[in-house]
Amino acid sequence: MQIKKIETFPLLYKISQPYGDANGYKNYRTCYLIHIITDSGVDGWGECIDWLPALHLGFKERITPYLIGKSVYHRLQLVNTIKKWHQRAATAVSMALTEIAAKSANLSVCELWGGSYRNSVPVYASFQSYTDRKDWINHSLQYIEQTITQGFNKIKVKIGGRTLQEDESHIHSLQDMIEGKLPIIIDANQSYDLATARKWERHFSKWSNVLWFEEPLPLDNMAELKLLRTLLSVPIGAGENIKGAKQFVPFLCENALDIIQPDLMHANGIDDFRDTLQLARHFGTRVSPHAYDGALSRLYTIFSQSCLSPSSKMDETDIEPIEWDVMENAFSELINIHPSNGIVQIPSGIGIGVNINQELISRYLWDGSSYW
Incomplete structure (x- = not known):
């Protein structure tokens, strides 16, 4: 079975009110979808996030020409x-x-991988806490409260x-609102820096709800990371920008983290990403x-x-939660899957088991103009 055609869809959505984290504000959200179609008609969708002009040119001039005619089994x-x-294109x-x-094997993705251990996965609501409003704290709390009423039972906030x-x-106002x-x-x-980070222990030692x-x-600086881990009463997680399983090995060997947090967008493909998850299990790390x-x-x-x-050996259903972006982002609706009570049910259909929202693609297709 050979690759016959590749369709590409650069998408741009401009946020109504900028929001962000310690790295700055976001004024827009982008998404780059690809649709690979084989000579037998079997198709598949992929996605990456990056600077749209570079992605679009890269697919047009190099990646698509390279893939056309290649066997999908390689x-x-x-x-x-x-x-x-x-x-990310890879x-x-x-x-x-x-x-x-x-799809070729008439299986779901999970079945292709050997089957899942569970039919659902827990998620937490992920917030970008900062806005340019003077009352950003109250605005953040209102948005968190609104999201909690939608059924999320775990949240992540920024400092x-x-x-x-x-x-x-x-964070103190948040703790008061949720009663800890x-x-x-x-x-x-x-x-x-280390001196500032350790100051949070005066709060962590009194809070029992910090995951x-x-x-x-x-x-x-792994030495400081390891030292901080010994000074805090809560676990330390990190790794969203670490690229691939190989780069996680030093952190795991040095016991520098309690929880690793790989991101598929920074992995060398889905197979490398899955290797990273299993690598954590080999080291007994969450x-x-x-x-x-x-x-x-x-x-x-x-x-x-x-x-x-x-x-956990004691509970075969136990699994760590996954991040769920709850901020303004039209592309969250590309797939019609939503959490309920902090849980997402795994689609059971062939392939990914869901359809891509074609109407949304048409609405936000980037026309090549400036982002602003």
Whole structure:
């Protein structure tokens, strides 16, 4: 079975009110979808997130010409070549070819991988806490409260983008609102030095609902990361920007993290991403994948987590939660899957088991003009 045609869909959505984290504000959300069609009519979808002009030119001038006429059964070889040109594009291709392989065998993606351990996966609501409003704290709390009423039972909020005092005020107000009961994750996006990060322990030691402290420090100083881990009473998670299973090995060997958080968009394809999840299990480390960008990549992350062995020998249904972006983003609706009570049911149909929202693609197709 050979690749006959590749359709590409660069999508752009402009946010009504900028929001962000410690790395700055987002004014738009993008998505780049690819649709690979074989000579037998079997098709598959892939997705990546990056600068649209570069992605579009890369597919048009190099990736698509390379793939046309190639056998879909040489997925690993094809992805290995494309990752040398553009790693995220390679991930999109790996998704599409994985779906084609599943459809060809009349299986779901999870069945293709050997079957899942569970029919559902827990998720947490992921917030971008900052806006340019003077009352950003109240605005954040209102949005969190609104989201909780929609059924989410775990949340992640941002720190590190304001003064320590402002961030402390924000999190204390949040704890008052939820009465210290709802599980929370606090994410600093690698914004602190060791001295500042350890100051949060004066709060963590009093709070029993903090699931983990995410990326408190830059990851290029493992010695400080290991030291901080010994000073805190809550777990440390990190790794959304680590590229592939190989780069996680030093963190696992050095016991620098309690939870690793690989992101499919930063892996060398879906197979490398799944290797990373299993690698964590070999080291006895928890793994809660990052899945902020992209509805299709999040779906493949859910598939991967559902097929991951349990985190506890005592409970075969136990599995770590996955990130679910709840901020304004039209592309969250590309796939009609929504959590209920903090749980996402795994689609059971052939391939990915769901359809891509074609109307949404038509509405937000990028015309090549400026983002602003």
